[in-house]
Amino acid sequence: MLGCLPVGGPPAGQQLVHDRAVTCAFFTPSESEALPSHLFSTGLYRAPESPAPNDFPGLMVTELYAHPYSEGGGTAAGLTSLLPGVENVAPIQLGAVGSSPASDSLGRLFLTTLQDQFWAPSGGDSYSGMYGIRRYDPRTGTVGPAMGTALRFSPSRARVFVGDWTSGQLLDLQGSRALTSVNDPVFIGEDFYYVAVLRSQPLGPPSSSTLIRIKPNAEPEVLLSASSGSLSVTAMQGTQTTPQLLVQQSPAPKPLPGFFMLDLDTLSATPLPSDLAYANLMSASPSGRWLLLSALLLPNTSEGPVTQTMTLVNWATGARMELSPFLNGLPELGPRSTPEWRPGRDELWIPTGDGALKVVEPGDNVTAVALPSGLGLAGLPRTGGQDFSLFMPDGQHWFLRGPNYDGPAYVGSVDHPTLPPVQLNPQGTSPHSYWDIGDGRLLVGASVEDDARQELYLVDPAAGTSRSVAGGGQLVAVGKTRALALLEWDGGRSSGTLTLIELATGEQTVLAEDVYLAAVDPGHFADVPAGTDALASGTEVAFLSRGRFASPYDGLWVTRLP
């Protein structure tokens, strides 16, 4: 009778590593049709051997392992029997979803690692000087030198800038260029722009600033120079404008304007009003024509209040509009009141206490819009996309919540704001974020207490419906018709059941139990074509499993979605 206990079978898929100490797993695109995505894991985090751990308590590193896999692979071994691809890698993450470090168009990874020669900041507890980004090529196993901590990619990811505030490297597919004194590095298209700042003393004020452009396979060209003072640039890319750089010079060199838009094709400058030379850019309209600027006005006396102005400026025409008079004083800036452009339109919306101000075609019309009673605009974070927005990506719907920011969230029609909104989550639960399925529907996570144990609600704003499809976990990925989630999440052990959920029916397929991290293969290429189903049948999923007690199935697994 004792031998009859059903002990359960292994998870579906192929076990690559048998080890309870795997801390992270992720895919990176191979950028080649001929090669599957690269799969990596990291081992236990540990104090580095050098410097002495006691000198920097809390400084942790780990090793990165590459895992080639195929159907019917061999017996899984422990991590300690494997050779690490990169040593002394900074901890990548400890979340439940394996997110990939950045990679370039050749599938090379850019990893933060402990520097060979590091400098320790004097005072404070920052260890930033100890790390540097290295490029790791999984095809050859080569690891480059540490190059700084700032990372910028060109849209094609064929060009990469790695650096810090003293120096940097511009990496092309075939070579690299060392740069010094790099400020405001930015790619516009495949062209690289930065401001080279010269200082007479290492931490002193700029003595001169130069805006430099480096096109692919070309030498650097100087676009602007400020013999004294500083330059700062911000990339502007609207739907109705050519690429521009918003340039601010301080102090403004006479007779040149101190604040202007620089056309990168013609290198012509369009000055902005001089009284806004010290204003801050809050946002640009989707077309790129309108800028929302704010400035602080200092009081006349030391005890007077600091006031803020908000101004809309059409940088091409010079038209401007002061918003402050419409705001009945200053709006309380914050997540509930930050002005936001409606996606795809030059409509600025400013939440107010009992509604919203709608600015259509700035300068022409400002309308106070009433919302459903007791509700106000309140943004909701989107997973995998922009951090926080009042609007859904389609620009047709927005999010609302109660006055105290508690209770359920709603989604309503922007063009019909008084229509009853659709309730996203039940009373007593708090919404966290949503996934955009891509067909107008949302998958909203809400929880009663534990953020990791969310109820998942499928919301169709057009149909006005919201229904629960699963609960007690968190999403890993969302496809067109399915969602992958870690359900039955146990916060004590930080693991759950990897489950595939059919959105239409709520039907659940358990892939593995006691999973503490899962990662979905993004495909061969980082640039996923529009319309691709992220959870199509056959998609590879890697997961880390660790039971309550040591199990032969502990470790790294990879499986294909049914």
Added chain:
Amino acid sequence: MSSVLLFLCMVASDRMPTSDAAVAVDLAGEPRWVDARGDAGVDGGAENDEIPAVAAALAQNPPPAAPVVATGELRGKVLAKGSRSLMVDAQLRATRATGQVTSIEIDKGHFTTSLPCGLYALVVRAPGFEPLSLKRDPCVDDGALVLRLTPRSNLPVYETVVVAPRAEPAVTVRGQQLTTTPGALGDPLRIIESLPGVAAVAWPAPIYAIRGSNPGNTGYFLDDVQIPMLFHLALGPSIVHPYFFDGIDFYPGGYPARYGRYVGGVVAAQTRAPSEDTWHAAADLRLFDAGVMGSSPWPDGHGGVAAAFRYSYTGALLSVLQNSLNLSYWDYQLRADRRLRDWTLSLLVLGSSDHLEYDTPSGFPREYFIRFHRGSLRASTSLGQGTLAVRLTASADHSTGPVVQGYPMSVKAYSLMPRLSFERRTSHVDFEAGVDEQSQWLRPVVGFSESNVSDLGSKRTAHLAGAYASATARTGRLTLTPGLRLDSYTISGVSKTDLGPRLSARWLVGDKTWLVASGGRFTQAPSLALQVPGAENFGLARYGLQTSWQGALGLLAQSSNLVQLEATGYVQRFVLTDLRDPTLTVHDPLAGDFLVRRDGRSYGLEVMVRRPESQRLHGWLSYTLSKSERVVGRGVIGPSDWDQRHILNAVSGYRIGNYTLGARVHINTGRPALLQSSQTSTFIRLPTFYQLDLRAERRFLFDSFTLNAYVEVVNGSMRPTVLSVEQDPMTGAVSENSYRIVLPSIGIRGEL
């Protein structure tokens, strides 16, 4: 007769007692002199003369025979000294100097007889009491005698009932041990944590895992009425007054067919029948509570009524010390028996209430409220040389508690539980059969909604029905009790039925040595880890029935000095609703994944050596070696959350005169606990827990009442209870989450 002869021989010998003494004979036949006044136990009636002098005079000058015999009436009653209890099993003999002995019938403690005039030596004896002797001439002393027998100093005040060996595997606790066992704080139900097979998983919380099952798998019955919780909150006492108990039968497994719906063990307690001789009262005052109990016969003598009430001021004390905490609780019990023609009616009413409220750092108060009432009427009559009994029990439960994020969940549940049984006992076969049913209406109210929830938070109705039959056949050396129980569960419209065969056997293999075996199949509706009134009868559709197959084989031996040795090996196979993981950070019993259906097994060895309470040195030594396992999936069988591999209890008491000293030593190895760091997790064993409990009691025996004063300290060893362990993510250092509780108690108890 022998004692009387011995008395006369002594009278004629040189071994004359002093003038203030009377002679007595103890159970071993040795005579000794006891005080004939005051505590000697004679009230009223004629003066006590010096018996030796009278006897000697009688021997030297026998009275002349008279042709006409004048008689006088000898009447009175016999009581136990220190109480108002009439002695129903006393023997009274009157001896004249001629050697003529007359046995006088005692009917329910009273005696009345006519005797020829003359001086008699009266000797009263009763088991467990010192014999009492006095002289009496019924023609001279015509007053009623009140004879008080003094309990023997090396015996308990009230004799422990000797229970004949049964086939069913029960550990029985009766008599004074119910309230004087060290470590139990006077609570009979707490004694079970000192019995073999019982793991107290988080002492002093009364959470018991028995033979590897979950704490929620053990049933508790009081006079066959299921009670949903045993103890008040916050280290409170049991919900039934200690002196309301008459005895406890603890079945760690293989319980009788008349009980059902639990896949673990059963604790079956019996209430004390109301006194029918006279009224009695008891009051106790302890450091943390006070209680009273009264019992009286009906005026017409057809039964009696007993009631108890207790109020604990622990909550008031705590509330004074801690402003942010409000705790109160009370309980009551009443039993009334009544004979009505051929029927005997017995009404049992009991209830309990707990209220705990405290503030949290977030400012939101948390409130727990648990209240239940039970009313049960049993009617029994003779039928065909057997006994037919009908019982109807009604219950009302109300519980409120915070669940996730402090949202309150409240549930009210009402039940009707009819029961019909028939018993017939013969010299060779005892037969028992019956049916029982529970219809329960549960009405929960939840302050929030989730989609993936069990029906624990939903309005639902449950109908549980059972039918059983068992027989105990005694054939020479073998006692065999086969049984069969059919249980049907219908919860929220989902029905499950299961047939549970059971078998118990006891085989006399040698002189006072038995082989004992038991086993069977048992079922239960899904349950939480802990029993909460109203949080039951749910999830049948989601989890199915809990089931167990149980088997046990043991050896029981009894030595000539009544020491019992019992060694039992057991094995059990379960399908249980486990807590999915005891490390859940969100304690949401409504969540659909809070519980999981899990296979499991347990096996082990229990050894118990017991010296009965009738001995000056008494107590028991119990040791449990157990292994409780669960299938946790992924090819792994791991220990259950409650698994304690070794459990040792040594409970002893020693009487010195009116003092009783007791001690208890408990040792258990740790259960599994999660050790989690920021990167990985593993299960380790909590440290071994041990405790030393001490108790001392002094008895003051007065004529009609007894006063006991006692002092007790539980966990005098001051060992902390470790609940969990943590690992510092930076240093890797492991720390224990523990509390150290020492429970001192001092109190007095008076009984009439």
